[in-house]
Amino acid sequence: MEIVSGGVSDVGRLRSNNEDCFRIVAPLQLFVLSDGMGGEAHGEVASAMAVETVTKHCLEGQENHAAPLFGEPQAGLNDHTRRLASAVHLANKKIFDSAEGHPEQRGMGATLTAAWIDGTKLSIAHVGDSRAYLVRSGTLQQLTSDHSLVAEQVRRGIITAVEAEESQMQSVLIRALGAQADVEVDAEEHTLFVRDILILCSDGLTRMVTEPEIAGALQAETNPTRAAEKLVALANEYGGADNVTVIVVRLEPGSRGWFSWLRRGARKNAASNGSAGGKLDG
Amino acid sequence: MAKLSLMFQDKIVKEVPVGSRPIGIGRSPDNDLPVDNLAVSNYHARVYFEGGRLVVEDLDSLNGTFVNDLRVERATLHDGDSIHIGKHRIKVDATGDAPVPWDSGRKAAAPRINETMVLDTKERREMLQQAAASGERTQFAAGRMKVPTLIVLNGRTDQKEYMLTSKLTVIGKSAMATVRLKGWFKPHMAAQINQRDDGFYIGPGDKVPTVNGSPIQGPVRLKDGDVIEVGGVRLNFIFRE
Numbered sequence: 001m002e003i004v005s006g007g008v009s010d011v012g013r014l015r016s017n018n019e020d021c022f023r024i025v026a027p028l029q030l031f032v033l034s035d036g037m038g039g040e041a042h043g044e045v046a047s048a049m050a051v052e053t054v055t056k057h058c059l060e061g062q063e064n065h066a067a068p069l070f071g072e073p074q075a076g077l078n079d080h081t082r083r084l085a086s087a088v089h090l091a092n093k094k095i096f097d098s099a100e101g102h103p104e105q106r107g108m109g110a111t112l113t114a115a116w117i118d119g120t121k122l123s124i125a126h127v128g129d130s131r132a133y134l135v136r137s138g139t140l141q142q143l144t145s146d147h148s149l150v151a152e153q154v155r156r157g158i159i160t161a162v163e164a165e166e167s168q169m170q171s172v173l174i175r176a177l178g179a180q181a182d183v184e185v186d187a188e189e190h191t192l193f194v195r196d197i198l199i200l201c202s203d204g205l206t207r208m209v210t211e212p213e214i215a216g217a218l219q220a221e222t223n224p225t226r227a228a229e230k231l232v233a234l235a236n237e238y239g240g241a242d243n244v245t246v247i248v249v250r251l252e253p254g255s256r257g258w259f260s261w262l263r264r265g266a267r268k269n270a271a272s273n274g275s276a277g278g279k280l281d282g
Numbered sequence: 283m284a285k286l287s288l289m290f291q292d293k294i295v296k297e298v299p300v301g302s303r304p305i306g307i308g309r310s311p312d313n314d315l316p317v318d319n320l321a322v323s324n325y326h327a328r329v330y331f332e333g334g335r336l337v338v339e340d341l342d343s344l345n346g347t348f349v350n351d352l353r354v355e356r357a358t359l360h361d362g363d364s365i366h367i368g369k370h371r372i373k374v375d376a377t378g379d380a381p382v383p384w385d386s387g388r389k390a391a392a393p394r395i396n397e398t399m400v401l402d403t404k405e406r407r408e409m410l411q412q413a414a415a416s417g418e419r420t421q422f423a424a425g426r427m428k429v430p431t432l433i434v435l436n437g438r439t440d441q442k443e444y445m446l447t448s449k450l451t452v453i454g455k456s457a458m459a460t461v462r463l464k465g466w467f468k469p470h471m472a473a474q475i476n477q478r479d480d481g482f483y484i485g486p487g488d489k490v491p492t493v494n495g496s497p498i499q500g501p502v503r504l505k506d507g508d509v510i511e512v513g514g515v516r517l518n519f520i521f522r523e
Binding site: 035037107109120129134136137138139141142143144145146149151154155160161162164171172173174175176179180188190191193 | 302303304330398399400401402409448449450452456458471474476478479480485486487488500501
């Protein structure tokens with residue numbers, strides 16, 4: 001499997017500063033995205049601190065597997081997922097401590113959604129209302145739950161998903177980095193399939209662009225950076241009310257080896273069978 | 283467009299069209315279809331489109347919702363059906379097209395709190411309680427956790443039942459699938475189930491699954507008791523107490 005990725009962050013059309021931050025660490029296949037909040041420029045500080053801390057902690061973990069882990073380790077998770085969850089706990093602590101030490105930073109916080117790919121295993125760690133999706137067989141599968149008040153109300157059956165989309169309370173989070181001394185981190189693992197497309201995005205995308213449109217754009221554009229640009233452009237076209245950040249990761253069949261060559265041949269045949277069927281219709 | 287006509291002693295009291303938003307029915311005046319009768323709960327039932335079909339759902343009302351004289355918690359509605367709530371009857375006119383589903387087309391721009399904010403634990407609890415009290419329809423009361431489960435009815439799989447604990451469950455022959463299909467010529471990745479905030483959605487993989495006999499068109503939310511067929515297996519989706 002070959003992994004290609006790209007990302008774009010944009011201020012949007014209404015905001016004057018970009019509080020989103022992302023990083024792609026290609027040698028590790030680590031992808032980190034954060035959306036900051038807080039007055040003045042503190043949202044930017046928080047999201048940059050979150051991304052920096054998570055990246056650094058994972059890099060350290062790669063060099064030294066015995067490096068200390070933060071937070072309650074969850075049972076049944078592999079090393080990468082544990083490390084990633086630990087990194088998010090550490091980022092929370094850093095932002096919280098910084099806000100405690102600097103009164104002007106009070107209320108500063110950030111979301112964090114991170115993905116780490118190891119072979120066919122995908123580790124996800126997540127806090128807040130940024131999202132991770134997997135496009136598989138043309139369908140967008142959501143890999144994260146929003147830690148927002150409206151999403152929690154939907155989970156409890158108090159309001160419907162449609163009501164949540166129309167709610168004025170969408171920006172109210174129930175979990176974020178920096179709000180409290182410790183934070184509950186969602187960590188999960190998934191198995192990847194060839195041709196899966198992973199995306200991480202801030203709410204500036206998902207509030208502006210519908211899921212079918214996101215899936216469509218990702219399937220139409222095979223270059224990950226251009227796909228991310230296209231999604232950002234769509235969000236801006238629809239109003240660009242918030243900062244928009246998108247990371248696109250594509251898992252492509254490896255180009256080397258007789259096995260992949262054989263499989264590619266088989267697929268070509270399948271494709272030509274499909275078009276033959278089409279000709280009959282026409 | 284589909285419409286609901288509230289009748290009392292064979293006279294039409296009120297008519298409402300059913301669009302893409304759910305129609306709330308109940309005694310409280312903020313319902314789309316208020317029914318002024320003491321036998322009716324404040325938020326008694328609602329009617330909405332799901333997968334192109336009109337559905338009525340009882341919101342744990344005291345005296346129940348009846349479709350063609352059968353008490354229902356949830357039922358698909360057909361043209362000419364009658365919903366009885368208290369002493370009132372609601373005539374269903376399901377002719378006309380289903381509205382555009384919520385997830386296609388452009389999103390409506392919602393007015394909103396612009397700056398993101400975080401609630402602390404106490405605020406969160408209070409706001410959720412308030413919302414629950416005003417909504418009167420909390421489905422998941424504390425201590426009544428229901429476990430979503432797939433039970434294998436027919437076909438060869440590696441287990442007889444599966445608890446859906448992950449955001450993403452794959453059904454297929456692949457060694458990486460959660461629900462592993464056995465036998466020759468089985469699809470590698472037949473279908474997938476995605477856990478969303480409002481429930482579990484089944485989507486196509488290499489195959490298009492059927493739910494209760496009808497092939498799905500795009501992701502479909504699974505309901506308690508639904509029967510899924512894909513790749514030569516039949517699975518029963520249930521919420522286990």
